[in-house]
Amino acid sequence: MAAETPVCDFGRKAEDFSLKxxxxxxxxxxxxxxPSGTLVMFICNHCxxxxxxxxRIVEEVDALRAHGIGAVAIMSNDTDAYPDDGxxxxxxxxxxHGFSFPYLLDETQEVARAYGAVCTPDFxxxxxxxxxxxxxxxxxxxxxxx
Numbered sequence: 001m002a003a004e005t006p007v008c009d010f011g012r013k014a015e016d017f018s019l020k021x022x023x024x025x026x027x028x029x030x031x032x033x034x035p036s037g038t039l040v041m042f043i044c045n046h047c048x049x050x051x052x053x054x055x056r057i058v059e060e061v062d063a064l065r066a067h068g069i070g071a072v073a074i075m076s077n078d079t080d081a082y083p084d085d086g087x088x089x090x091x092x093x094x095x096x097h098g099f100s101f102p103y104l105l106d107e108t109q110e111v112a113r114a115y116g117a118v119c120t121p122d123f124x125x126x127x128x129x130x131x132x133x134x135x136x137x138x139x140x141x142x143x144x145x146x
Contacts (some may be wrong), residue, residue, distance in 0.1 A: 040095070
């Protein structure tokens with residue numbers, strides 16, 4: 001998933017989902033929603049941009065949790081085309097990086113399409129009412145920390 005991130009569609013409502021997590025549980029939007037907001041991230045294991053910032057993503061999610069922001073990561077790549085993104089590898093990736101948030105598999109890519117995700121990582125920040133407030137990257141850097 002490599003493309004330029006579109007402009008944020010402020011106020012757009014978050015799309016619900018029902019996806020299997022690396023922990024074996026099935027999650028919906030309500031399961032990951034925080035009282036102050038929700039961060040929905042589209043990531044994958046093999047992406048060099050994700051690999052470059054995954055430690056920061058984990059740190060930021062932990063910091064956001066302290067402010068009542070829930071978070072979820074969703075992997076929507078075709079695992080036949082990208083075997084590194086397969087479910088067993090997702091489990092390893094989440095464990096290796098100490099994910100404190102659900103990491104979900106979007107096998108059909110329906111959730112990615114519903115959100116309009118076009119790249120990894122792709123971040124969607126919603127307020128407490130699940131209205132979109134941020135759409136984009138972790139920061140202005142592509143792969144390096146700024």
